[in-house]
Amino acid sequence: KAGVTQTPRYLIKTRGQQVTLSCSPISGHRSVSWYQQTPGQGLQFLFEYFSETQRNKGNFPGRFSGRQFSNSRSEMNVSTLELGDSALYLCASSIGLAGGLNEQFFGPGTRLTVL
């Protein structure tokens, strides 16, 4: 079974631009969560999508948004990029059923550099 894939793996943008990152979950997984990893703030939860609906949201500004498609693939978008958005963005997928523990499987991440 293929793991979680993220594209692109590396990205360089300039301040003010916008960026879209993509995540393909493990086949059969319906939940996709996004995390931001920076040296200063560590790993922080951005949001979770389940069946094309945002189910949980972290404490990030509205410049960070996401969506999920009917095939469970997910994209996240960051608009008006700032230098502080430089980070490793990790995607994790799980079965996503409510009421029980859902083990999350992580992708390799997309490293975004904002110049």
Next chain:
Amino acid sequence: AQSVTQLGSHVSVSEGALVLLRCNYSSSVPPYLFWYVQYPNQGLQLLLKYTSAATLVKGINGFEAEFKKSETSFHLTKPSAHMSDAAEYFCAVSSTGANNLFFGTGTRLTVIP
């Protein structure tokens, strides 16, 4: 509210020595607790998880962790360190049924030959 605290951002051990990485949690509900490992330029890999079935949890690569409610701790141990264990380790907590993990700040493990 949930949070985890990892004591020691860097830990160095000699090859063959005991590995002990500390994690304390805070949670208003019985938590699910996890340890993940991250190798350079890679995503996170699950080492083990606590789901209230047993307080001593065995994971992959010889790691284990013990859930101690009275101490609100979930420390990770391995009896004998290998060079391949050098990586960054993250403790995380999750509330029941949630898919949002709260991570600690991580501990970078160095193994000295």
